[in-house]
Amino acid sequence: MTEIVDYELFEVPPRWLFLRVETDTGLVGWGEPVVEGRAKTVRTAVEELMDTYLLNESPFAIEDHWQTMYRGGFYRGGPILMSAIAGIDQALWDIKGKHYDAPVYELLGGATRDKHRVYQWIGGDRPSDVGQAAAEKVDQGFTALKMNATSELEHLDDPASVQSAVDRLREVRERVGPEIDIGVDFHGRVAKPMAKRLVKALEPHEPMFVEEPVLPEHNDALPEIASHTTIPIATGERMFSRWDFKSVFEDGAVDLIQPDLSHAGGITEVKKIASMAEAYDVALAPHCPLGPVALASCMQVDMCTPNALIQEQSLDIHYNETNDVLDYLEDSDVFEYEQGYVTIPEKPGLGIELDESYIREQSENDVDWHNPVWRHDDGSVAEW
Incomplete structure (x- = not known):
């Protein structure tokens, strides 16, 4: 055995x-x-x-x-x-x-699609220069983009902070036109009263979704926020099991769930979460600002999940300042990006071959990444 x-x-x-x-x-x-x-x-x-x-x-x-x-x-x-x-x-x-x-997807029921759509990040942590970045990514063939909505916000912030978020989305929309989808990530930085104002203000520019409009500990506020807009609501990157997702399915406010294959119990659990979502007419878009194994795992679930809509991936994301998602692969062509889609790895297992010698070499480096701690003007801690 x-x-x-x-x-x-x-x-x-x-x-x-x-x-x-x-x-x-x-x-x-x-x-x-x-x-x-x-x-x-x-x-x-x-x-x-x-x-x-x-x-x-x-x-x-x-x-x-x-x-x-x-x-x-x-x-x-x-x-x-x-x-x-x-x-x-x-x-x-x-x-x-x-x-x-x-491939894993064959063991989980087989393919439901031939390829899968992906979106590309633009704009950085404190979003800026989004119009030019959006145009460049569309020229590269991407048909869906995502950007942060704001930097840090006060619990109740001024009209200028709302307007700056609107202006950024408008700039991207004007550069890429109505045929490109634009996701807007609130990143849990926005308190409930500001989230209500922002979703209403952003609506004329038709984002694909607003992501994590409030922190998951405030998911009970999602129905009220959803009542202020027709923009689809997405959340789930900081939810870790099917039990965490029960309430958002039952209250009906969420249209797109984003469990992370490296946080929410892996392939086994996310496949179950996705099936629960299907029963509530909710789509799946796994969270994945991570590396090649996480992305390959996402793709295996996406491939065999009928309600999978689109996939996040970390190529050129603002966190990847030293190494990128393809660097650790023997064959970087395994994820072939074409016209906004990525091919599905067809090799056995997760479908990728990692460059083990390079992994061992890079693991000798001192890696100590921590997210920044942001503070408001008065010195109090802000949500990042």
């Missing part, structure tokens, strides 16, 4: 953590278990799970392993545990696909 015999973890720039799981038959699976800015904490959680539950076990009983890792501990959920489970789950699916010589 095939058994898991070893694992290794590699923290690599710009801010990623890769997991390598090896079996006694030589099969190797890769996962990407990380919370951005908390890689060392997640590393420890992965080690605890691997040492306690996975070593010397068969890699193929993925559902049972998932249930054991989740339910085996009295305390459950949250970003650290669920991200650790996610990366392990990705690696197990990678091994299983390679064992059966099939």
Whole structure:
């Protein structure tokens, strides 16, 4: 019987953590278990799970392993545990696909599409120069863009802050026209009273969606915010299980969910979340400002999920100042971007081959990424 015999973890720039799981038959699976800015904490959680539950076990009983890792501990959920489970789950699916010589999506029911649409980030953390950036990305073939709506906002801010967000979206819309979709990310920076004002003000320029209009701990405010606009509401990157998503499905305010394949329990859990969403007529657009293993995992779920709408990807994203999503791949052409779509990897498992020697080389660097701490003019901490 095939058994898991070893694992290794590699923290690599710009801010990623890769997991390598090896079996006694030589099969190797890769996962990407990380919370951005908390890689060392997640590393420890992965080690605890691997040492306690996975070593010397068969890699193929993925559902049972998932249930054991989740339910085996009295305390459950949250970003650290669920991200650790996610990366392990990705690696197990990678091994299983390679064992059966099939892409993961074939093991999950088969393809529902031939290719998948992606969107491209523009504008940076404090969005600027968005018009020119939008035009350049459209010239490269992208048909959907996303940008941050604002920098930091006060709980109640002035009309100028609202107008500046409107002006940025208008600038992009005027540059790219009505045939390009533009997602607008509030990034949890906006308190409820400002979110109500912003969604109404942005509506004339028809964004594809507004993302995370409030922090997930304030999801109870989403129905009221949705009542102020016809713009579709998206959220979910900081929600970690199907239980976290129950209330947003039941209150009917959300149109697009964005669970992260490296945070929300991996392929196993996100596939279940997506099926729940389908029952509520909610689309799927997985969150993925991360590396190649996370993106490959997203694509495997997207490929076999009928309500998958569009995929985030981190090529040229403003966080990737040292390394980019394709740098760690043996074959960077595996993600071929063409006319706003990406081809689906057809190789077994997650469909990618990582450059292991380069990963080992880069893991020797000192990687210590943390998100910035922003402050308001009075010195109090602002939401980033």
